[in-house]
Amino acid sequence: MKTNTLNYKDGKKEVQAVPKKGEAMGACATFNRKYICCNVQVLRSVHNCPFECSYCFLQNYLNDGTTKSVHNIDTLMEEVKARISREPQRLFRIGTWELGDSLALEDRTGQAAKLIQEFAGLDNAVLELKTKSACVDPILKLDHKGKTVVSWSLNTEYIIKTEEHRTASLEDRLSAMHKTALAGYLIGLHFDPMILYTGWENDYEKLVDQVFNAVSPDRVAWISTGSLRFNPEMKKKMENNYPDNMLTCAEMVLGDDAKMRYVKPLRVNMYQLLYNALRRYISTDNLVYLCMERWDVWDKVLGYHPDSAEHLDHIFAESLNRRFGLMHPIKKI
Amino acid sequence: MSAVLININDILVEESRFSLKGFLFESDLNKASTEDSFKHLGILHPVIVCEDKDKRFHLIDGKKRIQFARQSRTEKISAIVLAGSTPVTDIVTLILSDRRSEIGQSVINKILFICFSEAVGAPESWILNALCVQFGFKPYIEFLKDCKRINDLPEKIKLFCHEKKFSMKQILNLPHYPEDILLQLMRWRSEIQLTASTMDELASNLKDHLRAQNRTIKDFVSENEVQEVILSSMSPRDKTERLRKLIHAKRFPVLSEINTRIEEKVSQLNLPENISLNWDRSLENKNVDITVHVHEPTKMKKSLNTLNSAEMKRAIESILDEL
Numbered sequence: 120m121k122t123n124t125l126n127y128k129d130g131k132k133e134v135q136a137v138p139k140k141g142e143a144m145g146a147c148a149t150f151n152r153k154y155i156c157c158n159v160q161v162l163r164s165v166h167n168c169p170f171e172c173s174y175c176f177l178q179n180y181l182n183d184g185t186t187k188s189v190h191n192i193d194t195l196m197e198e199v200k201a202r203i204s205r206e207p208q209r210l211f212r213i214g215t216w217e218l219g220d221s222l223a224l225e226d227r228t229g230q231a232a233k234l235i236q237e238f239a240g241l242d243n244a245v246l247e248l249k250t251k252s253a254c255v256d257p258i259l260k261l262d263h264k265g266k267t268v269v270s271w272s273l274n275t276e277y278i279i280k281t282e283e284h285r286t287a288s289l290e291d292r293l294s295a296m297h298k299t300a301l302a303g304y305l306i307g308l309h310f311d312p313m314i315l316y317t318g319w320e321n322d323y324e325k326l327v328d329q330v331f332n333a334v335s336p337d338r339v340a341w342i343s344t345g346s347l348r349f350n351p352e353m354k355k356k357m358e359n360n361y362p363d364n365m366l367t368c369a370e371m372v373l374g375d376d377a378k379m380r381y382v383k384p385l386r387v388n389m390y391q392l393l394y395n396a397l398r399r400y401i402s403t404d405n406l407v408y409l410c411m412e413r414w415d416v417w418d419k420v421l422g423y424h425p426d427s428a429e430h431l432d433h434i435f436a437e438s439l440n441r442r443f444g445l446m447h448p449i450k451k452i
Numbered sequence: 453m454s455a456v457l458i459n460i461n462d463i464l465v466e467e468s469r470f471s472l473k474g475f476l477f478e479s480d481l482n483k484a485s486t487e488d489s490f491k492h493l494g495i496l497h498p499v500i501v502c503e504d505k506d507k508r509f510h511l512i513d514g515k516k517r518i519q520f521a522r523q524s525r526t527e528k529i530s531a532i533v534l535a536g537s538t539p540v541t542d543i544v545t546l547i548l549s550d551r552r553s554e555i556g557q558s559v560i561n562k563i564l565f566i567c568f569s570e571a572v573g574a575p576e577s578w579i580l581n582a583l584c585v586q587f588g589f590k591p592y593i594e595f596l597k598d599c600k601r602i603n604d605l606p607e608k609i610k611l612f613c614h615e616k617k618f619s620m621k622q623i624l625n626l627p628h629y630p631e632d633i634l635l636q637l638m639r640w641r642s643e644i645q646l647t648a649s650t651m652d653e654l655a656s657n658l659k660d661h662l663r664a665q666n667r668t669i670k671d672f673v674s675e676n677e678v679q680e681v682i683l684s685s686m687s688p689r690d691k692t693e694r695l696r697k698l699i700h701a702k703r704f705p706v707l708s709e710i711n712t713r714i715e716e717k718v719s720q721l722n723l724p725e726n727i728s729l730n731w732d733r734s735l736e737n738k739n740v741d742i743t744v745h746v747h748e749p750t751k752m753k754k755s756l757n758t759l760n761s762a763e764m765k766r767a768i769e770s771i772l773d774e775l
Contacts, residue, residue, distance in 0.1 A: 355628055358628065365663065365664065367660070368659075368660035368661070368663040368664040369664065370703070370704050370705065370706055370707065372707070372734040372735070372736060373734070374736055375736065375737070382704070382706050382707050382734070382735055383735045383736060383775075384706055384710065384735065385706060413736070413737075413738070415738040415775070
C-alpha cells in the first residue's frame, strides 16, 4: 500500500493518532561512551513537533514528517512495566521527548495526562515530560503522586526569539513552570542548548535569575546544561531552512560522537558562567549535570565527574531518594 | 527505420530542443579523431532528428556530421526522422547510449545530463529510476533539486569540476558556498594549487569565517596578510599552504591560539629527533601521546632520561592543562 509521507515542515500542521509499533522504549539516541550520558530512557510516544527550532535534529532525521502521537497508552505501558520489572532495584527516568515535545500537543492528544496517571502507580520509574511550551493546564489537577518531573528546555529570550520559532515565550514558560510547581510536580531545568552570541553572558545570567524567580530550587529535581551540537550533515539543512541563522558559522569541531560542537574552551567557559549563576540560588543538594560532555569538562566545571553513565544514573537515584523519597525502599524479594 | 535525405538548413542544431549545449563537457580528443574519419571516409551514418508539429527537424545525434557537411557545402544529408510522438524518455535513452563514454567522464557530466533530461521533459520518476540508478546516484527527489542548484553554478566552476574530476560529495557542497567566494578561488587558480579538496576546504572555511565576521570576500582579499601571500614569490604549493593556514586560523581562532601555544611549549623542550609529543588538535581529547623511536638499545637510556626529566614533566602537565 502506498503511504503519503509529509516533509518535516508540512508534517507539523496536523497530528495523527497512531498505534504503537515495535519497541518504543530504549536508550537515548545520543548515548555514546566517549561522553558522559545521564542514562535516561526514552519512550517514543510522539513523532515530530509543532515547533520549529532552527537547530532541531528532526529536520534531518525524519523520513516521514507527519506528526504522530501514540494513542494506545495501555500497550505503551505494558512495555514500560515489563522493562522496569526486569531491574526492580533501579530507578528509571523515562522521558517522552526524544522525537518531539512532551506537552506541546497535550490539548489535542491527552497523552501526557494518561502517562502521568500510569506512572503514579509505578514503584521504580519517574516520568520526565520535557517541553518548550506552556501547555500545562490539562495536567495540573492530576494525582501524579510525585512520580512525574515536568521539565523545561530553557534559553535566553534572544535565542527563543531568533532560533526557537513558534515555541512559548520565556515569560509563558516560566509562568507555566510556576503553576506546575504549585501543583506539586517536581521541576526539571535544562539549559540546553547553550548558544554563543554577542551578549550571551549577561543574558544567561539573567535567565537564571528569571527561572529562580519562578520556581524554588527545593522543587527542582535536576538541572542540566549542554551546548549546541548537531550532526555535520545538519549544517546544510540549517543553512537552507534558516538562512539568517548564524549558528553554523561558530567555531566548532567534530566530536568523537560524530557531532559538531563548540570547541572545548568555549564550552567550558559557557558552563562555568552558567554554573556560577546557578550557585547563587541552588545548594550543594541540587543535582546539576552536563548533557553529553567529556569527563574533563565535568572536572573543570563541576569539580568532579561520574565514572560512567551507570554511575550518573545512580547519582540521580540517590539524589531523588534523599531529597524527595522517590526511589522506593529496596524491596525484599 | 529507413533514412531519408533532408536539407541541412532545415535541421535545428544548436537550437534543437535535444542539444546538449551547456549540459556536457566534451572531449577535444574525440572531436579530432572524428574529423579525421570524415576527411578520409566521408559521412557514413545518417544523423538522427525528431520532427516537431511545425515540421522542424530537431537534431538528436550527428552534430559533427552536420558541421562537416556544412563545411563541405553539402546541401542534403541522410537522416533518420523520428516522429514527434516519440516518447522523450526513448530519445534521452538514445542520446545516452550514443554519448555514454563522454557523459561518464566526470560526475558533473552525469549531473548535467540529468538536468538535460529534466529540461527536455523526461518525467522525474523516470529520471530517478532509470538515470540516477544507472549513474550510481541515490534516487531521491531532493537530489534532483541538488542537480538543479549545481547546474545553476557559473560555467567556469562546472568546467573546473569536470577537469578536476570532483567527487559527488565535493560537487554537492559547491552550491552551498557563495558564488563570489568560488569565483575568487577561481581567480586565484594561477597563483595557487587548487584541487577539488583544497577548493572545498577553502570555500567552506571562508564562508563560515566571513559570515561570522559579517564581512565580504572583497574585504578578505584586500587584507594585507592575504595580499602578502598571493603577491609573494613563493611557489604555488607554498602559497596554497600559507593561504590554507591563514584561513584556518581565522576560522578557528581559539583552536589556533591554543595549538600554537602548545607547539611553542613542545618546541622549547628541544626534544631529540626520536621523541615526539602529539595531541588531539581539535582539543576534544585530554591526552598527550609520547612516541619514542628506538633503533639501538644503547640509546634507550638517553631517551628515558629525557622522558624522566623535570622539564618534560612540567611541559606535559602544562599541555594537559591547555587541553
